Amino acid sequence: xxxxxxVNEGPYQHQASDSAYLFIxxxxxxxxxxxxxxxxxxxxxxxxxxxxxxQDDRHIANRWSELAEKNGIDLVLCVAAAQRRGIADDDxxxxxxxxxxxxxxxxxxxxxxxxxxxxIQSDRLIVFGD
Amino acid sequence: MLLHTxxxxxxxKNTFDICISHAKKGSSILLIEDGVYAxxxxxxxxxxxxxxxxxxxxxxxGPDAKARGIDDSSIIDxxxxxxxxxxxxxxxxxxxxxxxx
Amino acid sequence: xxxxxxxxxxxxxxxxxxxxxxxxxxxxxxLESLEVVxxxxxxxxxxxxxxxxxGVYQIKKGQDTSGxxxxxxxxxxxxxxxxxxxxxxxxxxxxEERGLTEEDFLVPVEVLGRQDxxxxxxxxxxxxxx
Numbered sequence: 106x107x108x109x110x111x112v113n114e115g116p117y118q119h120q121a122s123d124s125a126y127l128f129i130x131x132x133x134x135x136x137x138x139x140x141x142x143x144x145x146x147x148x149x150x151x152x153x154x155x156x157x158x159x160q161d162d163r164h165i166a167n168r169w170s171e172l173a174e175k176n177g178i179d180l181v182l183c184v185a186a187a188q189r190r191g192i193a194d195d196d197x198x199x200x201x202x203x204x205x206x207x208x209x210x211x212x213x214x215x216x217x218x219x220x221x222x223x224x225i226q227s228d229r230l231i232v233f234g235d
Numbered sequence: 236m237l238l239h240t241x242x243x244x245x246x247x248k249n250t251f252d253i254c255i256s257h258a259k260k261g262s263s264i265l266l267i268e269d270g271v272y273a274x275x276x277x278x279x280x281x282x283x284x285x286x287x288x289x290x291x292x293x294x295x296x297g298p299d300a301k302a303r304g305i306d307d308s309s310i311i312d313x314x315x316x317x318x319x320x321x322x323x324x325x326x327x328x329x330x331x332x333x334x335x336x
Numbered sequence: 337x338x339x340x341x342x343x344x345x346x347x348x349x350x351x352x353x354x355x356x357x358x359x360x361x362x363x364x365x366x367l368e369s370l371e372v373v374x375x376x377x378x379x380x381x382x383x384x385x386x387x388x389x390x391g392v393y394q395i396k397k398g399q400d401t402s403g404x405x406x407x408x409x410x411x412x413x414x415x416x417x418x419x420x421x422x423x424x425x426x427x428x429x430x431x432e433e434r435g436l437t438e439e440d441f442l443v444p445v446e447v448l449g450r451q452d453x454x455x456x457x458x459x460x461x462x463x464x465x466x
Contacts, residue, residue, distance in 0.1 A: 106327050113336070113365075113466060120242075120268045127298075131319035137327070146368055146466065185371060217375040224462040225348055225379065229326050232334040232465055237458055253357075253389060257454040333355070333463045 108132050109223030110142045113234030115150035116165035125233040141179040141223040149187040154209035166209045173211025180212045181219045236262040238329035241270035245280045254335040260290040267296040274310045350461035351382045356391030366394045369466040377419035384423035388430050397442045413443045427453050
């Protein structure tokens, strides 16, 4: 079965992104497939490589990057939500005249259409939020 | 049928109340995150939870309950505890999921 | 859940419901949820919007944000019709609890009792809540 996942909250502030991560690990363990993880609202803050949590805490951004690298999972940050909150890849940074990008490895920035497509193409869409 | 999820304490938000008033007979409710406080015996919500269980199957996400100091013996009888793999199975076994955020 | 329908070109048409339970301005959920609906309209899916709890305040008449330095996005709900998004359902109990009537809304809506809303939810393929 194919799953689409929507993450609506940022890391650390709310448990939503932890719940989504653990759910996704269980999806993969169960032999199902993750079609896409879409990050919206403050959820886009999961995708900044500047995250620096204390050493004895989980590293949420790195955890996502590793998940993408190991399992080829598509992690998409909503472009409009990312622009509002200052999350940019190289193209976005250049287009808006910013001096740096901050997107974490394994993430990409794209439009809301990717969320709708995840809804259409997945067997289940599961929402994690506040 | 739908799987409903609740992630708020019933003492904080109306999420629990609004969810149970929309859960049809034969659907299921899974309590996660701060939603797990509803499964404890002896709270003001115990009666409502038990009423709900007449028509709706109620589950709790075990790791979230355990994290909050709710052990199996303090969970209302008849509520099934599942792990994350069980959560995935529930979503797969229901037609769709409504997350009451 | 309904059996998925096919459109004229053989594409999948799913029933998408957007559940709005949060008031505007205090948090960004209502605005960004509306942005999803506008994008979703281009995908020719069967879209409906449900206004439950404080979500009913999103479509209250007379919003004027001139004093809070935020965009008044309420006129956008009136534009939904042009995008063929015409199924707007308000939950009767939520509306009445807040002392509102159908005349208080800035768009035409269908008022549904809680049990009818619950039935409507059961018919959906995808439920997005923000």
